Amino acid sequence: MRIPENVVNRVNGCVLELRSSPRFGAAVRRHLTVLTYTGRRSGRVFSTPVGYRRAGDVVTIGVRLPDAKSWWRNFLGEGGPLSLDLDGVDRGGHGVARRDERGRVTVTVRLDP
Template sequence: MRNGGALTRRVVGGFNTGVVKLRSSRRWGRFVSRHLTVVTYTGRRSGRSFSTTVAYRRSAEVITITVAFPDAKNWWRNFTGDGGPMSLELDGANREGHAVAGRDAKGRVLVTVRLND
């Protein structure tokens, strides 16, 4: 099981690296950036900074992240309860906001980020 976790982290890390490259691509960047971004946050227990690539939807100053396979991921748990600060790369700039994660009746996890002014 432990080796499977290491393999998964390598695969996800490789995917994230590829997405970051696509986002900065002259040809594909503007299309990819409309749906994928990199979020950065500080772990509640570790105090370490983490970044991960996520798909998102935007409505004005509210960003919604639907967490795919939430039971296999831990990052969103940093935003349960009162939530916490998160940085997102949007429109070519870092934006700060407050993120709160919640699970709906069907078990889906949504992270809602309200961007700071």
């Protein structure tokens, strides 16, 4: 099941507006960040809002509906570089995607020092 691109773009736009909202932005940014990466095959730069949990220099991103999304596949195997907007600062890191036996996908990011 693929989600139409125009729907994805609309939802992502709404999320980005909420993140920058004076009223709700701080609360939204505690749970949602913007992940930026370069596509493996296309070489294009992409940014997408994602939910996350952070513990020190490790950020965990749970990918909801992974079969309907493709961005996380850029981080399979050895993973790859990315950046996250955390506390208003772009932080570089290395993300690795794993799919568990139940089909759930998690991207684990180790932030650069």
